[in-house]
Structure formats: C-alpha cells, structure tokens
Amino acid sequence: MDGAHDMGGVPWTGPVAPEPDEPPFHAEWERRAFAITLAMGMPGGWNIDMSRFARENRPPADYLSKSYFEIWLAGLERLMAERDLVAPDEVAAGHALHPAKPVARTLSAEGVAAMLHRGGPTERTPTSPARFAVGDRVRARMINPPTHTRLPRYVRGHAGTIAAMRGCHVFPDSNARGAGEDPQWLYTVAFDGVEIWGADSDPALEITVDAWEPYLEPA
Amino acid sequence: MNEHHHGDHDHSDLSETELRVRALETILTEKGYVEPAALDLLIETYETKVGPRNGARVVARAWSDSAYRARLLGDATPAIAELGYAGRQGEHIVALANTPELHNMVVCTLCSCYPWPVLGLPPVWYKSAPYRSKAVKDPRGVLRDFGFEIPATTKIRVWDSTAEIRYVVLPMRPEGTEGWSEERLAELVTRDSMIGTGLPKQPHEVG
Numbered sequence: 001m002d003g004a005h006d007m008g009g010v011p012w013t014g015p016v017a018p019e020p021d022e023p024p025f026h027a028e029w030e031r032r033a034f035a036i037t038l039a040m041g042m043p044g045g046w047n048i049d050m051s052r053f054a055r056e057n058r059p060p061a062d063y064l065s066k067s068y069f070e071i072w073l074a075g076l077e078r079l080m081a082e083r084d085l086v087a088p089d090e091v092a093a094g095h096a097l098h099p100a101k102p103v104a105r106t107l108s109a110e111g112v113a114a115m116l117h118r119g120g121p122t123e124r125t126p127t128s129p130a131r132f133a134v135g136d137r138v139r140a141r142m143i144n145p146p147t148h149t150r151l152p153r154y155v156r157g158h159a160g161t162i163a164a165m166r167g168c169h170v171f172p173d174s175n176a177r178g179a180g181e182d183p184q185w186l187y188t189v190a191f192d193g194v195e196i197w198g199a200d201s202d203p204a205l206e207i208t209v210d211a212w213e214p215y216l217e218p219a
Numbered sequence: 220m221n222e223h224h225h226g227d228h229d230h231s232d233l234s235e236t237e238l239r240v241r242a243l244e245t246i247l248t249e250k251g252y253v254e255p256a257a258l259d260l261l262i263e264t265y266e267t268k269v270g271p272r273n274g275a276r277v278v279a280r281a282w283s284d285s286a287y288r289a290r291l292l293g294d295a296t297p298a299i300a301e302l303g304y305a306g307r308q309g310e311h312i313v314a315l316a317n318t319p320e321l322h323n324m325v326v327c328t329l330c331s332c333y334p335w336p337v338l339g340l341p342p343v344w345y346k347s348a349p350y351r352s353k354a355v356k357d358p359r360g361v362l363r364d365f366g367f368e369i370p371a372t373t374k375i376r377v378w379d380s381t382a383e384i385r386y387v388v389l390p391m392r393p394e395g396t397e398g399w400s401e402e403r404l405a406e407l408v409t410r411d412s413m414i415g416t417g418l419p420k421q422p423h424e425v426g
Contacts, residue, residue, distance in 0.1 A: 005329055005330060006328065006329055007328050007329075007348055007351040007352040008328035008329075008351065008352065008355045008356070008379065009352060009355055009356045010348070010352040011352070013347075013348040013349040013351075013352040013353065014348075014349050015349055015364045016344050016347070016349045016350045016353065016361055016364040016365070016416075017344055017347070017349070017364075018342070018344050018364070018365055018411070018416075019342065019343060019344065022342045022343065022344075023266075024265050024266055024270070024339060024340045025262075025266070026343070027237070028237075029236055029237040029240040029241075031262045031266075032240045032241075032244055032258065032262075033240050034261070034262065034265070034340075035257075035258035035259075035261040035262050036240070036243060036244055036247060036253055036258060038261050039247075039252075039253045039254075039257055039258055039261065040247065040252060040253065043252045043253075048383075052329075052330060055330070056329075056330070064348070068331065068343065068346045070236060073236070073239065073240065073243075076243075077243070085250075085252065086243065086246050086247070086250075090242075090246050091239065091242050091243065091246070092242075093242075094238075094241070094242040094245060094246075095242070095245050095246060095249060096245075096246045096249040096250050100249075100250035100251055100252065101250075103252060106251065106252060106253065106254065107253065107254065107257045108254055108256075108257055109254060109256035109257045109259075109260050111257070112257050112260045112261055112264065113264075115307075116261075116264065116306045116307045117305060117306040117307075118306065118307075119305070119306040119307040119308065119309065119310045120307070120310060120383075121310040121311065121383075122310065122311070122382075122383040123310075123311060150329060150381045150382060151381070152328050152329060152379065152381060154328075154355065154356075164313075166311070166382070166384055169382060169383060170383075172382075186382055186384075188378075188384070190376075193356075196355075196356075197356055201356075202357070202358075202359060202375070204371065204372065204373065204374045204375060205358065205374075205375050205377070206374065206375070206376045206377070207355050207376075207377045207379060208376065208377070208378050208379065209379045209381045210379075210380070210381045210382035210384050211381070211382075212382070
C-alpha cells in the first residue's frame with residue numbers, strides 16, 4: 001500500500017540524529033513491548049508480512065506521530081484483535097475478560113534460543129526458471145496496490161539493471177494477505193541516482209532494491 | 220515517526236503507553252499466551268548477547284584471514300555462522316566490501332530491516348524518518364550528519380533492504396594495524412562502520 005511508511009526520498013524530514021552509545025531500549029515499556037511482540041508470533045500464527053502490514057496500514061498522521069515501538073504495539077493489538085486473542089475491552093480493563101482462545105503453540109523460556117536461532121528463512125525451491133539474469137535491463141512496474149507490497153514508490157516506473165540473483169523467496173504481496181507463500185525469484189536491482197532523482201542527483205550515487213520478479217518488466 | 224517519544228519528555232503520553240503495555244502483558248499472561256520468563260529472556264538476549272560486538276568479530280576475522288574474507292563475501296550467512304551467529308533477521312545475509320572506489324550504505328526505507336545476529340537491534344536513527352528518507356537520495360548529506368565525508372569521486376551504493384536479505388558492510392581495514400590480533404582489530408570496528416554511516420576507529424583511538 002502507499003503509506004507514510006514508504007519514506008525513500010520524502011523531503012522535509014530533517015537531519016539524522018545519531019545518539020552516542022545508544023542502548024537497545026529507552027524505556028522499560030519498550031523492552032516489554034518488544035518481548036511480547038516476539039513471543040506472540042508463535043501463538044498468534046501470523047507471518048512477518050502480516051505483521052508489517054498491520055504496522056504500516058494506518059493513516060499517515062497516526063503512523064508519523066507514533067514512535068517505533070508504539071507502532072509495533074499498535075500492530076500487535078490489531079493482529080490480536082483480528083484473531084479474537086485480545087479484545088479492545090480487555091485492553092481497557094487491564095486484564096482478561098474473555099476465555100483464552102486455544103492456540104497451537106506458545107513460547108517457553110526453554111524454547112527462546114531455538115526460536116531465535118531458527119528464525120524465519122524465506123528462500124524456497126524454485127519451480128520455474130528465472131525470467132531475468134544478471135546484467136539484464138529491467139523496469140520497476142508502476143503499481144499502487146491497496147494491499148501490502150515491498151516495492152518502494154521511489155523506484156516505480158524507473159529502469160535499472162539486475163545486479164544479483166537472490167534465489168526464490170516467499171512473496172510478501174501474497175503472504176501478507178494470507179493467500180499463500182507464492183515464492184518468486186528475487187533480484188537485487190541497481191538504479192543510477194540520476195535515473196531516480198534527475199539531473200541534480202549525485203552522479204556517483206547508485207541505489208539497489210531487492211525486487212521480486214512480479215515487480216519487474218523488461219526495459 | 221516522531222522521534223521525541225523515546226526520550227524523557229512527554230510524560231503523560233509515555234505513561235499511557237506504559238499502562239497499555241502492562242495491560243497487554245497481564246492479559247497475555249492470564250490467558251496463557253506468553254510466559255513472563257520467556258519475555259525476560261528475549262530482552263536479556265538482545266541487551267547482552269546479540270549486538271554489534273558480534274559483527275565486529277566477523278569484520279576482524281575478515282581483515283585477518285583472506286580465506287575467511289573470501290567466504291564472507293561469497294556467501295555471508297554460513298561464514299557468519301562459523302562464528303556462531305545466525306537466526307532471526309539474519310537468515311540470508313550479504314556482506315558488502317568497501318573499497319577506495321566504493322562506499323556501501325545500508326537502509327530500510329519501508330521499515331527497519333537490519334541484520335540482528337551481527338548488529339543487534341537497530342538504533343532509533345536507523346528507524347527514523349530522516350534516515351529512511353534521506354539515505355537513498357542524499358547519502359553524502361547523511362554522512363555529513365554523522366560528521367564525516369568521503370571523496371566526491373568515491374561512488375556510493377545505497378542498499379535498500381526491501382526483502383529478507385540482510386546487508387552488512389565490511390569496512391576497509393585501517394592503516395597502521397599490521398600484525399594486530401583479531402581481538403585488537405575488533406576494537407576498531409564500530410556499529411556504524413558496518414551500516415556504512417561511519418568509519419572504523421583509527422589505531423590511535425583505541426588503547
């Protein structure tokens with residue numbers, strides 16, 4: 001979807017503000033929000049693309065006014081409400097009001113290391129040959145789906161070159177909708193800065209994005 | 220995103236969020252969906268075990284051992300696993316070598332994709348609107364925000380992490396470090412040098 005999360009090249013955002021010796025978390029609630037989000041992945045049963053869509057699919061003013069972990073929290077609440085795991089009246093009350101819904105699995109302390117080590121690999125065995133090869137000229141399609149996509153707006157319609165092949169990977173546009181993994185060839189596509197930003201661009205700038213085959217057409 | 224929420228201001232807002240997180244943890248625990256000990260362990264893992272020291276060991280090994288460097292640049296995921304780092308948000312890692320002609324910088328314009336096993340959790344600035352918007356358009360301006368510049372003739376390649384490939388930069392080994400041990404070299408490797416928004420420390424900056 002076209003949302004405020006798609007930030008590449010957006011003006012007026014100001015300077016980057018590095019923080020010396022920054023800790024992983026800045027408040028106790030951030031620690032807990034991070035941990036419950038990771039832990040709920042197992043009983044919740046959603047995938048990473050559904051999580052991303054739950055976070056980004058909100059009005060720009062809402063997205064831009066929330067801090068990073070507040071967005072995580074809002075996304076988690078939405079995912080849980082959609083599955084009747086936690087209802088809004090329970091959040092308001094501060095404790096459980098309805099019976100727990102049966103869940104397939106939960107995360108125990110003993111299972112944490114294995115869960116993190118396992119991660120969520122997305123590479124799958126190809127079932128068809130790749131359409132493009134390294135060096136091919138391609139154009140990022142002009143698409144504006146209302147659903148989740150990982151093709152950033154700033155490259156749409158622009159031509160680039162296949163710089164690397166990354167194998168066949170779960171296709172987020174499908175996976176986020178619960179429509180299956182639908183694995184697709186994934187490519188790293190390199191774009192000249194001038195192609196994206198025009199003649200005023202830094203001439204020594206190149207940008208790469210990782211793009212699934214359905215995002216691309218021959219140029 | 221609003222970067223003013225993570226500091227010590229905005230108390231009323233913060234306490235509302237705090238109450239909400241407490242409420243959620245209580246409900247999830249009451250319903251048996253989460254185990255508090257597992258939550259504690261997740262936090263402890265990313266506060267004490269998984270962080271940029273891991274990536275610094277990888278870089279120092281690559282600086283010291285040309286065969287390892289070749290493995291890292293050829294297929295980073297198994298090369299990094301040799302040192303014991305693997306898993307969540309690092310399932311498919313690619314290492315990018317900086318050279319005198321090419322400077323690599325990594326961003327995720329759409330969210331906050333970052334190679335957790337080698338760098339830990341991303342800093343606030345990496346997830347912020349200024350970095351996510353500016354890195355792909357004006358990376359030299361970003362480097363100036365970080366207080367340094369690279370020659371105008373050095374090409375900059377910005378890697379937007381739009382899929383599940385995670386990128387880590389292999390910075391150039393500082394001069395004057397001949398004969399240094401891996402442990403000593405690792406002290407030179409900063410987190411930002413592995414994102415491409417910084418350079419390794421110089422020998423005189425470490426003991």
